[in-house]
Amino acid sequence: MMDMDLQDTDETYDAPRAKRFKHQSYQQSLKDVHLPSTFKQTHLETDVGNNDSHFHEALNHWRQLNLAPSFISFANKADGLSASMPLLLHNWRDIHTLWLEAFGSADDEGLRALLDLLQKMAHDLRTTLSPIYPSLLQHLLSLLPRSISPAALTALLETLSSLFRYLLIPSIDLTLLDQTWEAFCSVLPKCLAEIQRAVAEVWASVLRRMKQAARERAVVLVAQNVAGLEDASAWVLVFSCKVCYRFIVRLEYAYA
Numbered sequence: 001m002m003d004m005d006l007q008d009t010d011e012t013y014d015a016p017r018a019k020r021f022k023h024q025s026y027q028q029s030l031k032d033v034h035l036p037s038t039f040k041q042t043h044l045e046t047d048v049g050n051n052d053s054h055f056h057e058a059l060n061h062w063r064q065l066n067l068a069p070s071f072i073s074f075a076n077k078a079d080g081l082s083a084s085m086p087l088l089l090h091n092w093r094d095i096h097t098l099w100l101e102a103f104g105s106a107d108d109e110g111l112r113a114l115l116d117l118l119q120k121m122a123h124d125l126r127t128t129l130s131p132i133y134p135s136l137l138q139h140l141l142s143l144l145p146r147s148i149s150p151a152a153l154t155a156l157l158e159t160l161s162s163l164f165r166y167l168l169i170p171s172i173d174l175t176l177l178d179q180t181w182e183a184f185c186s187v188l189p190k191c192l193a194e195i196q197r198a199v200a201e202v203w204a205s206v207l208r209r210m211k212q213a214a215r216e217r218a219v220v221l222v223a224q225n226v227a228g229l230e231d232a233s234a235w236v237l238v239f240s241c242k243v244c245y246r247f248i249v250r251l252e253y254a255y256a
Contacts, residue, residue, distance in 0.1 A: 013078050031194060032146065033150045035157045035201045051084045054120040062117070068110030074102035085124070092125055095131055103139060108149050115155040119162040126166045133167045133176065137183055143191040153195070164206045174217050179219040189228040200235030207240050 028144075033053055048057055059082065063075050077098050081091040110129070118136070122129060127139070143156055168180060181246070184203070188196050207218055226233050 005017070010045065012023050033153050033157070033194070035161060035198070035205060036154070038191050051086065053082065053085045053088050053124045055088055055117060055124050056082045056084075058117055058120045062113040066109060068107055068113065068115045070102045070106040071110040074098050074114065079115065088121075088124060089128070092121070092128065093132075096129075097123070100135075100139065111143075111152050112155045115152070119159050122162045122166045127170055130167055130171065133196060134164070134179060134183075134228045137180060137201075141187045143182055144187055144195055151198055157198055159197070161205060164202070165209065168212070169206065169209050174214060177188050178215055178221065180223065181218070184232075185225050185229060188232050193209045193231055197235045198230040200232045200237050204236050204239035 048054055056079075059075055059079060062071065066072075074075070076096050080087075080253055081095055081098075082088040099114060099118065102110065106114055109231075140156060145154075148156070163182075168176060171177075184199070188199065208217055210218060222233050222236055
């Protein structure tokens with residue numbers, strides 16, 4: 001009788017099954033990578049203390065969180081050079097040199113911190129950084145063919161968006177626009193389709209912010225350089241029109 005009860009008990013109360021691990025390929029993990037919405041990027045618009053900068057505040061923030069050797073070395077050297085906004089403005093070229101050194105040896109963890117700091121630096125100094133825009137762009141685009149993590153890729157998309165927003169779009173020199181698209185054309189064919197899609201999302205957001213003359217030139221550049229960039233060019237068009245469609249729908253609801 002006891003044996004029967006124990007058997008019944010074993011059959012009634014089965015041990016919970018462990019959740020099976022579902023393998024996800026690298027390409028599959030990139031499907032969820034998108035340029036963060038404008039709302040999520042408003043952290044750059046918050047006020048900082050007098051004579052302080054977003055760059056230095058972010059540097060102090062990351063020093064508490066990030067233990068990557070390349071970042072720690074950069075942070076220790078850049079801290080005194082950027083302790084105030086006037087110092088950042090005076091020492092930005094030295095900080096840029098230190099950033100490039102750290103960037104060249106950064107692992108995934110350090111890379112995310114360095115990319116975030118470049119966003120803050122672009123926000124603080126704007127077109128002051130114009131002389132090094134081509135160099136920064138080349139270094140950032142060099143990450144695209146690499147198998148960086150989805151989190152690092154998201155940070156890269158944000159950084160490219162900031163670079164375009166604060167340096168490219170305010171520029172009245174269309175030559176800079178030509179150089180930017182030429183750099184894209186040399187790198188994107190080497191990238192996975194999902195990365196091309198993610199970058200196209202960034203470029204579509206740039207098109208929407210450009211003034212008419214620059215936007216027309218950018219569209220012409222896309223149309224003239226489709227070979228090898230068929231997917232990326234199509235995604236640029238899709239994301240550009242997708243946002244416009246949503247805006248029109250919202251207007252229709254607002255005035256209905």
